[in-house]
Amino acid sequence: MEGIRTSAIAWLLLSLAVLLLDQATKWWAMTAIPDDVAIAVVEGWWNWRRSYNPGAAFGLLGGAGGWQRPVLAALALGVSAYLVYSLYRLPRRAWRLAVPYALVIGGALGNAADRLSRGQVVDFIQWYWRDFFWPTFNVADMAIVIGAVAIAANGLMPPKLSQGQAA
Template structure:
C-alpha cells in the first residue's frame, strides 16, 4: 500500500497557505471595502460567510456553523481514508483528494476559531460581482474539477 503522507503534505500546505492569506486579510484589509487589484475585474474584499458556498444557509440562525464544521471534518476524514487506499500510480485522484482535504480543513478551522469563514477574493465584470471566496474554496473547486475531468476522460 502506498503512503498517503506526501499527499497529506499537499493538504497541509493548502491549509497553511489558506490561513496565512487569511491572517494577512484580517490584519491588512478593511472590512467590506473593495481594494482593486485589477480595476476591471478583481478586488480584494474582506467579508465573512457564516454559511456554505454562495452564502447558502448564512442566515440560518447559527446551527449551520456546527453542521458545516462536522461535515467538513467528516468529509476530510473519509477522503483521507480513500487516499490511503489509492494505488501509487493514481495521482490525479490523490491530488484531488489532497486539495479537497486541505480546503475543507481550511474553512472548518475558520468556523471553529472565528464562527465564520473569511473570504477576500472578489471577481467582477461591470456591475456583476461573483461572491467573494478564499484559497480554501479554490482548492475545493480545483479538487472537484480534477475528479470530474478524470471521470469524463476515463469514459471517453
C-alpha cells in the same frame, strides 16, 4: 502496504500546504484589508475585499441562525476523513486522483478551521465585471473547487487500459 502509506503521507503534505496557505492569506486579509472596503488589484475585474460568510458556498445558509456552523464544520471534517482514508487506499501512481483529494482535504480543513475558531469563514478575493460580482472567496474555496472539478473530470474519463487489454 508501506509504499501506499508513504504515498498518502506525501499527498497529505500537499493538503497541509493548502491549509497553511489558506490560513496565512486569511490572516493577511484580516490584518491588511479593512472590513467591507474594496481595494482594486486589477481595475474592473479584481478586488481585495474582506467579508465573512457564516454559511456554505455562495452564502447558502448564511442566515440560518447558527445551527449551520457546526453542521458545516462536521461535514467538512467527515468528507476530509473519507478522502484521507481514500488516499491511503489509492495505488501509488494514482496522482490524478490523489492531487484533487489533497486539494479538497486542505480546502475543507481551512474553512472548517475558520468555522470552528471564528464561527464564520473569512473571504477576501472578489472578482467582478461591470455590475456582476462573483461571491467573494478565499484560497480554501479555490482548492475545493479545483479538486472537485478534477475529481468529476476523472470520473468522466475512460480508464486507461494496460498494454494487451482489449477495449
